[in-house]
Amino acid sequence: MRIDILTLFPDMVSGALNHSIVGRAIRSGVVDIRVHDLRQWTTDRHRTADDVPFGGGAGMVLKAEPLMQAISDICDGPLTERAERILLCPQGDVLSQATIARLAALPSILLVCGHYEGIDQRVLDTVVDEELSIGDYV
Numbered sequence: 015m016r017i018d019i020l021t022l023f024p025d026m027v028s029g030a031l032n033h034s035i036v037g038r039a040i041r042s043g044v045v046d047i048r049v050h051d052l053r054q055w056t057t058d059r060h061r062t063a064d065d066v067p068f069g070g071g072a073g074m075v076l077k078a079e080p081l082m083q084a085i086s087d088i089c090d091g092p093l094t095e096r097a098e099r100i101l102l103c104p105q106g107d108v109l110s111q112a113t114i115a116r117l118a119a120l121p122s123i124l125l126v127c128g129h130y131e132g133i134d135q136r137v138l139d140t141v142v143d144e145e146l147s148i149g150d151y152v
Contacts (some may be wrong), residue, residue: 016046018088018097020081021127022063024051029034044052050088064130073131079139081126089124096122099143103128106145115148 021027028049031037039045053061057079064074089097098120107113117123126133126142138145 015120016048016097016122017125019047019127020052020074020084020088020124020130021049022052022144024049027127050084052080052084054074055084058110067131067148068134071131073139075131076129076133076148078134078136081104081133082141083135085124085126085141086122089122090104098122099124099126100143101126101128101133101138101142101143102148103132104147105132106147108147121137 019027031040031047031049036045036047040047052063056063056077063076063080065077067073067075085099089099095133098117100117102125126137
């Protein structure tokens with residue numbers, strides 16, 4: 015199984031993957047996990063991946079352009095089977111054992127880590143397959 019993780023904080027994610035059961039699974043080849051820095055797909059010199067919401071509102075949202083380009087580059091290569099594209103966010107369905115069993119049967123998944131107030135709605139409307147939450151907490 016291949017799992018791609020798209021995040022603004024790749025060092026935090028990579029560090030956590032090297033330990034415990036997940037680390038052993040990676041080392042034994044059971045799973046191939048690749049962590050991607052969303053800022054690699056930004057186009058300005060400041061590597062800006064967030065912006066104020068269109069139409070106003072509080073906080074910042076992840077911009078559509080780098081997200082859509084990153085998802086396309088990671089998932090739509092000629093040699094890759096289309097990955098299930100999952101946004102991790104508080105509004106999603108709560109992760110359950112049944113969901114984990116379903117996802118584990120897939121050849122590849124992409125986890126998009128939501129940050130700030132969310133992501134640009136265009137990404138949800140066009141490239142995300144489902145939204146999942148890992149639980150109700152702050």
